[in-house]
Amino acid sequence: MSLTGTECDLNSDQGNKDPLSFLQEIVEATSSFKDRYFETHSIEDAINKSKDINDLIKKNLEIFNKHEQLGLSTNKACYHFLKGKLLNICSTYSKEAELLLSKAIKLDPKLVDAWNELGECYCKNEDLIKAKSCFEGALKEKRNKIALRNLSILIRLDCSSTREKKLENIEKGLAFAKEAIQLDPYDGLSWAVLGNAYLSHFFGVQQHPNTLKQCLSAYSQAEKDVVAKSTSDLHYNKGITFKYQEDYLLALQSFNEASLYDPTWEYPKNKAKELLRYLNEIQDLVNSKGKFKPKKLQQILQSIDSKQLGPYMGGSYTSSNGEKAKLTEIPYESMKPGLNDEKVILGKVICSVRNEDIVPFTFCTVDKAGQVIVTTVFNLADGKGVIIGDSVAIPEPFVTDVDFSYRENKFKFRMVRVETPVIMVVNSKKLGRNLQAGVQMSISRKFD
CATH class of the missing domain: 2.40.50.550 (OB fold (Dihydrolipoamide Acetyltransferase, E2P))
Known part of the structure; x- marks a missing residue:
């Protein structure tokens, strides 16, 4: 898909199509461009991914603004939601997206997708309490994989005062991730979250090698989905798992792959350097007895x-x-x-x-x-x-x-x-x- 792939005009290209359906197609195409970027670009283009996505969002915002009155007159809640979702495709926090999504929910509290988008928007702003409330709001309306996997993440991040509560949260996070998989066994992002939930279990509950095998099994399922496979954090977390499984070559290769998918993210590079220092010190001490x-x-x-x-x-x-x-x-x-x-x-x-x-x-x-x-x-x-x-x-x-x-x-x-x-x-x-x-x-x- 080119950057101009969704740049069109409702009046000239879409005839009598429902304006909100037209705008929804634009949002979905923009989201797909982000999620499937490496289907049309080489890994060497990863450094340009963020700019390309932001450029496309900017172009499509012009279409939204051009058809704002028509969209608002058709369905205010839906228009605010779609515009907020478009802005929320950006990897960084958008205050405008937060305001639009909040308006959509006030106008239609049963709009599950708006609850989820607002929750993800709050996550980008590191307002995790409000984010958790949004995903819980989405679940009240309907059990859905997006809210479940996000709650799996958030509940495991909760810094509880007691060890018992921390263990309870880890188990809850694992249960949420498993339920998300049950709702859609083919969603790679949900499988990735399940792998992360098992990794949390390894560190917080039981450092057992079987838990690491469960992590890697979930990550393997995630990689069958092109959307999940092209996320750098999947490969980073695989690297962490391989490291504790003591498959050091696979760990280093996974950290490198994470860096390829997101060259601006320093964590994988730093972890690879740490692991190499650790292994080199071992080798030196073994050689010198x-x-x-x-x-x-x-x-x-x-x-x-x-x-x-x-x-x-x-x-x-x-x-x-x-x-x-x-x-x-x-x-x-x-x-x-x-x-x-x-x-x-x-x-x-x-x-x-x-x-x-x-x-x-x-x-x-x-x-x-x-x-x-x-x-x-x-x-x-x-x-x-x-x-x-x-x-x-x-x-x-x-x-x-x-x-x-x-x-x-x-x-x-x-x-x-x-x-x-x-x-x-x-x-x-x-x-x-x-x-x-x-x-x-x-x-x-x-x-x-």
């Missing part, structure tokens, strides 16, 4: 003793509920990628890794043979962790072999992911629940 001098490192290796397995020593472990698990100690090099059933590893902490995000807590350990692994711990209480010299035993370690290149960076190291600190034995003692973050965990009872 924590930057220890050979003599000091040798002393650490000699201090590693199977007695430090504590309750995991002796080939088996009995949990607090009486469940017995077989455990065989193996060196780091004997671990296989994925879950290592009925195995336990032991090493000593040689360094921690700076991470600009709180999650996960990251450190490196070395075993008797001098092999170094990176350990990432999730669901760890704030301010808790291990220190250099601590012995750490991990039962049934889940292993990922990181091995990829990105631009001028090369990464190759072995990682062990720990979903909850309570399964670790540190300095011969099993960690207590006071080291676990205050979230509801779904973990195996085997090592409880």
